[in-house]
Amino acid sequence: MKHYTRSSDAPISRRASVIGRSVAAVMGALRASWRVDARGLERFDAALAEGRRGMIVFWHGKYAPLFVLLRDRHACIFASESERGATIATICAWFGHDCVRIPDGGRDESLARMETALRERNATGLAADGPLGPWHKAKRGPIVLASKLGYEIFPVSFAARPCLQSKSRWDRMELPAPFARVRLEVGPPFAVPRDVAESPDAIGSWCERLGHELDDAGAAAASALR
Numbered sequence: 001m002k003h004y005t006r007s008s009d010a011p012i013s014r015r016a017s018v019i020g021r022s023v024a025a026v027m028g029a030l031r032a033s034w035r036v037d038a039r040g041l042e043r044f045d046a047a048l049a050e051g052r053r054g055m056i057v058f059w060h061g062k063y064a065p066l067f068v069l070l071r072d073r074h075a076c077i078f079a080s081e082s083e084r085g086a087t088i089a090t091i092c093a094w095f096g097h098d099c100v101r102i103p104d105g106g107r108d109e110s111l112a113r114m115e116t117a118l119r120e121r122n123a124t125g126l127a128a129d130g131p132l133g134p135w136h137k138a139k140r141g142p143i144v145l146a147s148k149l150g151y152e153i154f155p156v157s158f159a160a161r162p163c164l165q166s167k168s169r170w171d172r173m174e175l176p177a178p179f180a181r182v183r184l185e186v187g188p189p190f191a192v193p194r195d196v197a198e199s200p201d202a203i204g205s206w207c208e209r210l211g212h213e214l215d216d217a218g219a220a221a222a223s224a225l226r
Contacts, residue, residue: 010101012086020090024067027091031068033179034160037224038069040186044154047189048073053122054189055151057142059214060127061135061171062157069158069184072096076124078114080104080131097125111141118149128210133170138211140203147197147206155187155213159221185221187213 012020047054056075058066077092079085081101092099098121102113118124126145128138146153160176160183176182190213196202 010081016086020087024094034182036182038184053151056125058156060130061173067095076121138207143206144197147192152189154189155217157218183221183224185217187217
């Protein structure tokens with residue numbers, strides 16, 4: 001396991017650390033059993049190698065396996081300063097990601113803190129409909145941040161056979177079953193013009209585009225497994 005310096009001084013309890021490490025160990029074991037085919041990931045890696053900024057965006061229900069499928073890319077992941085956030089920070093460190101924990105100060109304050117953190121980084125991962133939905137409705141955060149900071153958006157999805165899905169969570173979380181075939185799909189990247197962040201109407205239009213791009217990536221991943 002590689003260790004990275006956390007970008008938040010928020011403490012991590014022993015309980016959160018134990019749970020996070022246990023979850024990460026299980027995820028690592030699952031990954032070893034999967035047969036993974038990734039398409040388009042080289043575009044993201046090339047962007048970072050060229051010094052460009054890359055933002056991986058996904059539906060919240062798809063995030064669980066991405067920790068391990070995209071490991072060791074130093075992606076900046078955001079979590080709250082809650083116990084759950086501490087668990088996520090532990091998982092991030094295990095898989096070579098950088099977790100920035102932010103207090104719950106409302107949408108605008110949280111977005112401002114995220115903007116500050118991302119000014120110093122080149123890679124991040126954000127859930128388009130996170131943290132609490134509605135399901136598969138892209139929110140303004142990724143669009144505003146990409147517009148202001150010059151990040152290219154890389155829509156990411158996956159499909160798996162067989163795949164486990166939660167019926168009780170709002171995000172209908174998916175996780176590839178042991179020994180599943182997994183297709184990771186990274187769609188074509190796109191840039192958001194810098195003036196978009198200042199126009200609510202433009203933001204709405206770009207959110208719709210983002211939702212369509214994510215759905216297309218998911219459909220392509222599913223089609224590859226048929």
